[in-house]
Amino acid sequence: MIRALALGLILGLLSACTQEVDMVGLREQIGDDPVIMLSTSTCGYCKRLRADLADWNVEFRDIDVESSRLGQYAYEMLEGRGVPILLVGDRTVHGYSPERARALLTAADLIPTPSKQ
Template structure:
């Protein structure tokens, strides 16, 4: 029984690490960078919400374009090879999905 609880605790910690890490080590991961960040997203997407939260926590300015309400945003999303949301264009680099390390590397 103790092993099962330990395994569940480790899995829960791993799954929520992006929220736990700032509590343990402080939220000093502000990113000093320049450039254009465009987030192609929808209002209902959970990973889009996580991406918004990630960008906000690090002080990264971004422009959000909702692909369901804007035909221009949808065309741009399709041109980037959008297959799902979120899709980010960070300084010319296209990132598909929620990818914190990819965002930081491109920024």
């Protein structure tokens, strides 16, 4: 029982420290493009994600978080700790995760599912 109470307390404290992202406010600032990538020009994983998106024929808006005030704002709003960050609608993928990115893009009907190809 003490463990359960301690776990509940820890989870409560963590949730109090975690800021919920205002996706509506963020989208009002950065635009409503279905797919937006926050990146840098020197990031190798960003380059790989750009190539993946091109291979999947996905149009996207690329915002540099180092040279763009808009990119810096979005990065801070999303509590970024690295790039790339991919926004698909109101969902995000932090870091290079092609499987997760493809799954979100497929769920949003932005790339065909394997059975439709």
